[in-house]
Amino acid sequence: MLSGVPASPGTAVGPLARLAPAPVLPAERPEPGPDEHARAMAALDTVVSELEGRAAGLSGDLRDIMDTQVMMARDPALAAGVRAAVERGLPAAWAVHEAFDVHLEALSAVGGYLGERVGDLADLRDRAVAVLLGLPRPGPPSDDTPHVLAAVDLAPADTVVLDPARVLAIVTEKGGPTSHTAIVARSLGIPAVVACPAVAAVAEGTRVIVDGGAGTVAVDPSDSEVARVRAAARERADDLAAHTGPGRTADGHPVALLLNVGGGDAGGAVDAEGVGLFRTEFLFLDRATAPSFDEQRAAYSAVFSAYPGRPVVVRTLDAGADKPLPFATAGDEPNPALGVRGYRIARRDPALLDTQLAAIAAAAAECRADVRVMAPMIATPAEAAAFAAAARGAGLAAVGVMVEIPAAALRAAAILAEVDFVSVGTNDLAQYTFAADRTLGELGDLLDPRQPALLSLVAAVASAGRAAGKPVGVCGTAAGDPGLAPVFAGMGVTSLSMPAALVPAVRAALRAHTLAECADLAAAAVR
Structure with missing residues (x-):
C-alpha cells in the first residue's frame, strides 16, 4: 500500500x-543552417497553436490553466533567448533547449508559486524540441x-x-x-x-x-x-444517482450547492443552484493589454445568460502570484504570493477595477441576472468598505469579498458590516495560515483542509455571518469534499461552490445527516 x-x-x-518520455537531444550536434531562428520560432508557434487547439471549448479551471501556459510560451524574453542562442551558433533544437533552461533556472530560484510553473515551462520546451526533431510529443x-x-x-x-x-x-x-x-x-x-x-x-x-x-x-x-x-x-x-435537487440536510436545512466556473461554461444541464465563483481571469490572460469594456461586457453576458434565475457570484480579477499579467503586475516582486495580487492591483491601477465593475454591471442589466460581485485578497474592513463603495457606485447591489487571509477571518464581523456576504477561499487561507506554499506536495499535511486551525477560522467566519444575518459561502477546494460538507453545514456555512463533477457526492453527504448531527461533526472536527 x-x-x-x-x-x-x-x-x-x-x-x-506511464506518460511517453520527453525527447532527448542527440549526442552529436549538427552544424546549424541559415534558417535556424526561423525554424525555432516556427516550432514554438506550432506548440502554441496545438495548446490553443486544446484550450478551445474549455472553460473554468481548465481554460485558466491552458491560457497561462500559452502566455508563458509567448514570453518575449523567451524569444529573445532563442535568438541569442542561435546567434552563438546553436541549431534550432539546441537553441530552444538552452533558452528554456535559462528561464527554468530563474523560476526554480524564485520558488513558491512561480517555482511551481517549472514543470509547465519544461513541458513547453519538450514539445518544441520534439517538433524540431520530428519526434512524438510527450x-x-x-x-x-x-x-x-x-x-x-x-x-x-x-x-x-x-x-x-x-x-x-x-x-x-x-x-x-x-x-x-x-x-x-x-x-x-x-x-x-x-x-x-x-x-x-x-x-x-x-x-x-x-x-x-x-x-x-x-x-x-x-x-x-x-x-x-x-x-x-x-x-x-x-x-448518488438517487439524489437530485437543491442541497439539504436530512431534516431539510438548506445549504446551496453552487458551481465554480469560467468563461464558456454552460449551465443548463447542471443540477446546481447557481454559480458561487465565476473566475474572470480567462479574459485577461494571454494578452498584452487589458480587455476593453465592450469585450468584458459581452463575455460576462454570455455566462450570465447560461444561468437564468440563478445567482452568479463574480470574482473580480485575481491576478498576481502564479498568474502574472504584463499590464497589471510587477515582475520583480521577491515573493509574489505575498505581494500586489487580487484586489491590491487596484492600488496601482484603479481604472482596471473600475472598468471591470462597470462591464459586470452592464452585463447584469442586459441579462436581468441575479449577479453578485466579490473581491479577492481582502485583508481589512477598510479594503472591504472601499471595494463595496466602488461596486455599488458602478450599480451593483449585492457586494461581497473573499476571506482567504487570516486577518480577514479574524475581523470577519467588521468586514461583514461593510458587505452583503463573504466567501471563504480555503486554498489560500490554508497557505497563509500555515505558512505553507499551496503548491508544495511535501507540505500536503499542512494544506489538508481538515486541519483544525483552518476549520476554526472557517467556523469563526460562519459565526460572524450568523450574527450579522448574512451569507457565508466556501468556494475553495474543501467545498467539494463530501467529508467536509456536513462539517461546514454544522458551522453555519450557507453555500458550497465546487466543480460540477463533485456536486452529486456533496449533495448525498449533506442528506445523510441532520443539522444537529452536522453541528456535532463540526465541533468534533475543530477539536
Missing part, C-alpha cells in the same frame, strides 16, 4: 500506464485501453485532454492538493493521488487500486479486494 496526498475523491482499479498513452495514469507530474497540455473513459485514475510523484493536476482531476471527476513518489517503482501494467479520498495506492491487489472495491463503487454510483 503506497501513500500520497488525496487530490480527487473516488476509487478506481486498473493497470498502471504525453499520455495513445491506445484506448483504460488505465491508471502515473507520472512524475502532469503538464497542463496533458491534463486538459484526459478522457475519463480511458484514464481511470491519476497518480503523480509530485504535486500538491491544489496543483493543476489535482484541480483538473476534480473537474473531470477522475480519482487522483499526488505526492506519491513510491509509484515510480511500480512496473507498467501492474494492477492497482487508487483511492483518491484516502490518498492510497494498493499495488497488485487480490481478486477479492478488487471485487469488493468495484461493488462499493457501483453501490456509491447508485446512491
